[in-house]
Amino acid sequence: MGKTTAEKIFASHLVDEPFPGAKVLRLDVVMCHEITTPIAIADLVARGKDRVFDPTKIKAVIDHVTPSKDSKTATQAKILRDWARRQGVRDFFDVGANGVCHALFPEKGFIRPGYTIIMGDSHTCTHGAFGAFAAGVGTTDLEVGILKGVCAFREPKTIRINLNGTLPRGVYAKDVILYVIGQLGVNGATDRVLEFRGPVVDAMSMESRMTLTNMAIEAGGTSGICMPDQVTVDYLWPFIKDQFASKEAAVAEFRSWWSDDDASYDKVYDFDLSELEPLVTFGYKPDQVKTVTEMAGTPVDQVYLGSCTNGRLEDLRVAASMLKGRTLAPTVRGILSPATPKVFQDALKEGLIDVFMEAGFCVTNPTCGACLGMSTGVLAEGEVCAATTNRNFQGRMGKGGMVHLLSPASSIAAAIEGKIADPRKYLPE
């Protein structure tokens, strides 16, 4: 019997199985941010164990509230900063170099196929786009990861999602993942890995694949996973070119992480996406999905473009192509938060930032910020936001506020009209 990618990674990283089904894995990367790490650091200090298993395998960033907005967030940032310096964590990203963790760390080349990765952040599943096993964990798992370089899991079964056909014009990775979540439900993949396969994934850039895997957790999934291929190698090449004689050699080696043809799956879904329409959420759960056509006319007060789901250059390019020469509806506030400094700089060089600013958008520094209602775009009671983010929970972007999740293209249609609208009419020919 063959193995899935997740099974191969578990087998190659197994340290211990203290009880049947409980697997302790060796970790390749432990990622840290300033919200969930400080209490782990404080506990390690209190236990007299203020050390790290390997400073080169720890990556840290201040991203949720940055630059700090008040004394409390400044203290959280300081705890992480002081610890990173004290422990010799060289891959630490502070104000000026910082961005949203799940956009920044891939961009820095920290992920490889076959890796195990944890972070005290539920959207860690994003990194599975590279053929890795990447799972969000709580602070205690993070603390043990920092100290010992291991983490325990119930070995997840894998659900295979075959994404067939070709995406129609105006339909993007975000629409695909909203569709998948709508089909599976918010707990349809609990204790499962979501393996994304098929021609639609094959044709996607790494940015789009990360949009897919990013929201695996919204169906309850432990990690999203894509098979590492030529696209993966092209993305990683600047970081791996000294380790491989050629790109072909890298593709061949990464191929060993692919699920075997005779691997066994918990479930297999076949979705033909050739007729998929742009989608948007309507309620307070990410599986509550309708087409933008059905939701057209729903007024919004704010449009937010950014986050670990959709704050990458590809997203900004699509958005700017639609926005060029147009302006925000007078009833709408537009906020763009490029996910990393590199995204911001590349967007500047390409003239995209001009397009957003001329249309009336506010452009913030890279931060998680408003996605979880912490800063730079929090909603007031009763306000509605069309957002390219990943969660539409009640009050998520601010107490009493409502969020409609959609693609960057659909967010721009909402920005132009002040209400949910079909993005296809604003796409350039």
Place this chain on the structure above:
Amino acid sequence: MKTFGGPVLFLDRDDINTDEIIPARYLTEITKEDLKPYILEDLKLPGFDPKGETTKAARVIVTRANFGCGSSREHAPWVFEVNGITAVIAESFARIFRQNMFNCGMTAIELKKDVIDALFSYQDCPDTCITLDLVGQTLTVQGGGREESFAFEIAPFDKALVLAGGWVDYADKKY
């Protein structure tokens, strides 16, 4: 090991997420104790008052499917812990929340829907209490002059974490 059992808070809805348990605006606190006043602040359920006496007295939560979905924030188990709630009983849990409970030496017990329904039949009895026998893997509910016992499953590893007082203590000895 922590103690488990006592007055019950019933939360009658599927998919209660960690934003509802502890909103992100309070994640700037850096001690668990500072989270205490904000328990379940954004949860909107008919008849539920996050600041009410039932919430204050509770030591056990009984709820429905997919409890604790969303953000990985361990602030969710912590806000329960500092309010004296050390056991959550549900039809199912989101993975990260469930692991966080056991990692903190607390319990997250899954029971089939008909057993959860039976527990909810005590919802309107103000004196409802649940006692948990972790060794015998039995829980007993009492209220309104009635009493029933139910067996529950707990994975051996999860039980070991509870007995060890949590994952840090367990892992530190072993790895």
